[in-house]
Amino acid sequence: MYKVIERRMIVPNLHEFTVQAPAVAESIKPGNFIIVRPDQYGERIPLSVADWDRDAGTVTTIFMQVGGSTAMLARLKPGDAIPTFVGPLGKETAIDTFGTVLCVGGCYGIGSIYPIARALKQAGNKVYTLLEARSSFLLYWEDKLAKVSDQVLVITRDGTKGRKGHIDKIPEIMQRAGITPDLVIVNGCTFQMMRVSMVTKPLAWKTIVNMNPIMIDGTGMCGVCRLSVGGKTKFACVDGPDFDGHEIDWEEFLSRRKSYNPEEVDPLRRSSCRSHF
Amino acid sequence: MADEKPEKKKLDLSRRAMPKQNPWERIKNFDEVALGYLTRTAVEEASRCLQCKKPLCNQGCPVGIDIGGFIKCIVDGDYASAIRKIKETNALPAICGRVCPQEEQCEKTCVLAKKEAPIAIGRLERFLADWEAAEGKIEVPPMAPKTGKKVAIVGAGPAGVTVANDLIILGHDVTIFEALHECGGVLIYGIPEFRLPKAIVNREVEYVKSLGVKIYTDFVVGKTKTVDRLLEEFDAIFVGSGAGLPWFMEIPGENLNGVYSANEYLTRVNLMKGFRFPEFKTPVKRPCRVAVVGGGNVAMDSARTAVRLGADEVHLVYRRSKAELPARAEEVENAEEEGVILDILTLPVRLIGDENRWVREIECLKMELGEPDASGRRKPIPIEGSNFRVAFDAVVMAIGNSPNPLIPMTTPGLEISKKGGIVTNPETARSSRPNIWAGGDIVRGAATVISAMGDGKIAAASMHKYLMNQE
Ligand SMILES: Cc1cc2nc3c(=O)[nH]c(=O)nc-3n(C[C@H](O)[C@H](O)[C@H](O)COP(=O)(O)OP(=O)(O)OC[C@H]3O[C@@H](n4cnc5c(N)ncnc54)[C@H](O)[C@@H]3O)c2cc1C
Ligand SMILES: Cc1cc2nc3c(=O)[nH]c(=O)nc-3n(C[C@H](O)[C@H](O)[C@H](O)COP(=O)(O)OP(=O)(O)OC[C@H]3O[C@@H](n4cnc5c(N)ncnc54)[C@H](O)[C@@H]3O)c2cc1C
Ligand code: SF4
Ligand code: SF4
Numbered sequence: 001m002y003k004v005i006e007r008r009m010i011v012p013n014l015h016e017f018t019v020q021a022p023a024v025a026e027s028i029k030p031g032n033f034i035i036v037r038p039d040q041y042g043e044r045i046p047l048s049v050a051d052w053d054r055d056a057g058t059v060t061t062i063f064m065q066v067g068g069s070t071a072m073l074a075r076l077k078p079g080d081a082i083p084t085f086v087g088p089l090g091k092e093t094a095i096d097t098f099g100t101v102l103c104v105g106g107c108y109g110i111g112s113i114y115p116i117a118r119a120l121k122q123a124g125n126k127v128y129t130l131l132e133a134r135s136s137f138l139l140y141w142e143d144k145l146a147k148v149s150d151q152v153l154v155i156t157r158d159g160t161k162g163r164k165g166h167i168d169k170i171p172e173i174m175q176r177a178g179i180t181p182d183l184v185i186v187n188g189c190t191f192q193m194m195r196v197s198m199v200t201k202p203l204a205w206k207t208i209v210n211m212n213p214i215m216i217d218g219t220g221m222c223g224v225c226r227l228s229v230g231g232k233t234k235f236a237c238v239d240g241p242d243f244d245g246h247e248i249d250w251e252e253f254l255s256r257r258k259s260y261n262p263e264e265v266d267p268l269r270r271s272s273c274r275s276h277f
Numbered sequence: 278m279a280d281e282k283p284e285k286k287k288l289d290l291s292r293r294a295m296p297k298q299n300p301w302e303r304i305k306n307f308d309e310v311a312l313g314y315l316t317r318t319a320v321e322e323a324s325r326c327l328q329c330k331k332p333l334c335n336q337g338c339p340v341g342i343d344i345g346g347f348i349k350c351i352v353d354g355d356y357a358s359a360i361r362k363i364k365e366t367n368a369l370p371a372i373c374g375r376v377c378p379q380e381e382q383c384e385k386t387c388v389l390a391k392k393e394a395p396i397a398i399g400r401l402e403r404f405l406a407d408w409e410a411a412e413g414k415i416e417v418p419p420m421a422p423k424t425g426k427k428v429a430i431v432g433a434g435p436a437g438v439t440v441a442n443d444l445i446i447l448g449h450d451v452t453i454f455e456a457l458h459e460c461g462g463v464l465i466y467g468i469p470e471f472r473l474p475k476a477i478v479n480r481e482v483e484y485v486k487s488l489g490v491k492i493y494t495d496f497v498v499g500k501t502k503t504v505d506r507l508l509e510e511f512d513a514i515f516v517g518s519g520a521g522l523p524w525f526m527e528i529p530g531e532n533l534n535g536v537y538s539a540n541e542y543l544t545r546v547n548l549m550k551g552f553r554f555p556e557f558k559t560p561v562k563r564p565c566r567v568a569v570v571g572g573g574n575v576a577m578d579s580a581r582t583a584v585r586l587g588a589d590e591v592h593l594v595y596r597r598s599k600a601e602l603p604a605r606a607e608e609v610e611n612a613e614e615e616g617v618i619l620d621i622l623t624l625p626v627r628l629i630g631d632e633n634r635w636v637r638e639i640e641c642l643k644m645e646l647g648e649p650d651a652s653g654r655r656k657p658i659p660i661e662g663s664n665f666r667v668a669f670d671a672v673v674m675a676i677g678n679s680p681n682p683l684i685p686m687t688t689p690g691l692e693i694s695k696k697g698g699i700v701t702n703p704e705t706a707r708s709s710r711p712n713i714w715a716g717g718d719i720v721r722g723a724a725t726v727i728s729a730m731g732d733g734k735i736a737a738a739s740m741h742k743y744l745m746n747q748e
């Protein structure tokens with residue numbers, strides 16, 4: 001069992017979640033994820049790592065409450081225990097001296113982009129961090145990110161902070177600031193990663209996205225996490241989760257990710273076969 | 278009256294049948310299909326054994342169980358001695374008795390195989406293991422004094438559990454690291470409940486735990502800690518990480534929704550207990566028309582699982598003929614009894630989806646058999662222009678698995694075969710690195726439970742020698 005150190009809602013629907021898992025903390029690198037099971041009946045769900053403390057042996061993730069499993073996580077209190085917390089899984093984000101890097105975070109990705117920005121900064125890059133949210137009250141960790149970035153930029157859909165508008169505005173914002181990134185790294189919801197990839201493709205800004213398909217084991221055993229990258233099938237949990245956003249078959253990805261929505265929405269649903277109720 | 282005698286005699290000589298759940302009942306539940314011998318039938322079956330002076334049966338068993346010996350004990354009614362005899366060489370009789378391909382192993386070499394029917398060795402083994410469990414007093418073998426040597430084992434499948442069992446008895450300190458949240462490997466996530474109840478696997482795992490083996494689940498060696506990192510704490514390592522990399526056919530449409538690897542399909546149902554969704558939270562689809570591609574045990578298990586999840590029609594799509602099906606004959610029979618339809622000499626070439634990217638049809642080619650190939654089976658050759666399409670709303674790919682690449686990828690200096698397995702010396706199960714041993718599917722590719730255990734035995738013996746000669 002793994003002890004919950006902290007679980008609190010930091011902005012509406014997003015929770016900061018810290019668990020005692022020394023062996024996991026010891027080996028984590030930016031871009032890794034863990035798999036958690038909220039209880040003995042629970043699903044195995046993947047969450048990206050957002051921070052860790054090797055000395056204290058703790059790992060922090062940020063999760064959004066979307067369905068059953070995350071709702072169970074959202075009810076945990078410090079001191080509670082969960083049966084599974086396994087990782088670090090996936091390949092780490094490639095950190096190198098690229099020059100100027102734009103780190104884009106949205107939703108839970110504001111958390112998971114943090115260790116990536118930190119590592120890039122340490123590697124001697126010029127790091128610009130761009131956060132996107134529907135409204136200013138959904139932003140968090142801005143101070144943490146400011147410490148590891150040369151500049152933090154913000155886009156909100158309603159204009160309550162930073163630039164008003166959509167993530168599509170990235171090229172415009174960057175061009176106005178006179179910045180041409182050598183690399184763009186995006187963490188967050190699928191839609192955001194897709195949109196960023198689409199607007200950076202014509203500009204030939206290399207764009208790395210941290211993919212989040214449905215997973216079970218996270219060790220390459222089941223193949224449910226497969227996606228097409230450059231026409232080839234890859235398993236996100238072992239070949240990724242980082243991939244070149246310009247190479248991904250997004251339409252296929254979005255449809256695979258939704259494939260269990262009917263069951264998640266209506267758990268009593270069976271099927272349409274004549275032999276079923 | 279006159280003709281009753283010979284008939285009775287014939288009955289005495291023939292192999293005792295094992296009762297099974299009726300097909301029309303069992304397709305509605307996940308309970309075990311085969312029900313096991315009653316004491317009386319077990320003794321009758323055991324009495325058929327000739328107690329050969331030079332028995333051939335032993336030679337067919339990869340771990341060399343004293344088969345004649347344990348059968349003799351059954352005849353004498355001394356079940357405790359019988360099970361003790363088996364456990365001298367096989368720590369997992371309840372499992373082997375159920376899933377060993379006996380017709381290819383011990384029962385194939387039994388002298389009676391050529392005359393009458395071979396002794397039902399597997400069923401007797403199962404009977405004894407179940408008897409012992411029902412008695413509730415599982416015997417603990419004598420344990421050697423502690424040696425102070427520490428051994429780490431990667432993977433809690435049959436190979437790893439066997440090594441753990443043997444080495445703890447020899448006095449070593451043993452720790453298993455398992456990636457999943459439950460132990461048993463394929464026995465837990467792959468082979469379904471109706472063929473191997475999970476309670477039995479758990480019982481065997483609890484047994485090795487009771488001997489003092491430490492087990493860490495949720496620990497992915499190579500990720501959580503590398504093999505080399507573990508070697509800082511342990512004197513020797515055994516890798517039994519299995520063949521957990523599913524193959525796909527690499528045909529168009531394989532990433533459509535509704536297309537699953539057998540591993541995914543079976544894991545959802547077995548490990549995650551998706552058949553009890555929503556009580557257990559991992560969903561599993563319940564499609565109407567399911568095609569399972571392949572012909573081995575994995576394909577049979579997938580097809581029979583689909584039947585139990587309520588499909589109207591389940592087809593097994595196999596490119597050779599029925600005679601070449603690699604699955605156990607007993608399982609093919611069970612599958613057919615449960616209504617699985619065999620589409621033999623059929624090769625899928627393309628999967629066709631609807632506008633929402635759900636699979637709707639398979640395009641296949643008809644095949645014919647040519648000359649025998651490297652595997653000794655007749656090679657299937659596509660008949661040109663024979664393309665046809667069939668409607669399905671789910672496709673399960675059960676065409677094979679490769680060795681899990683995680684340990685090879687994260688352990689420098691390990692010699693790896695072309696097929697991705699760890700190369701070992703077959704006499705010692707030792708790898709190219711002196712303090713690392715390996716066995717089971719990570720070495721052989723997808724093989725059998727008993728061969729994984731056989732490797733485990735060889736490795737444990739060799740590891741023991743190494744550990745004891747170390748100063
Ligand atoms: C590598 C990776 C990293 C991720 N990191 C984070 C993170 O840091 N924070 C965060 O909030 N979310 C993250 N996710 C997504 C998160 O796993 C899902 O939101 C979660 O599984 C939903 O579970 P649920 O039961 O609450 O919702 P459900 O009702 O089960 O599902 C809601 C939606 O989530 C997706 N989903 C369902 N099951 C899974 C599954 N087992 N794996 C992946 N997606 C699934 C599907 O699109 C589904 O429609 C990550 C996913 C991946 C693959
Ligand atoms: C559906 C199905 C049906 C089968 N039916 C039969 C049958 O009827 N009869 C028969 O004899 N054989 C059968 N087999 C084959 C048999 O199950 C395998 O040959 C056998 O389980 C191999 O044992 P193993 O110990 O080598 O590996 P596995 O059983 O695969 O166990 C490996 C274990 O290692 C763990 N692991 C992997 N990587 C790591 C890591 N990096 N760190 C920690 N842990 C790790 C895995 O999670 C797993 O638990 C079947 C296989 C399948 C898939
Ligand atoms: S372990 Fe398997 S091969 Fe050996 S005697 Fe038992 S059933 Fe036969
Ligand atoms: S070969 Fe057959 S008959 Fe002879 S001892 Fe073995 S099981 Fe009995």
Ligand code: FES
Binds near residue numbers: 219222224226236238
């Ligand atoms: S999650 Fe199972 S293979 Fe990636």
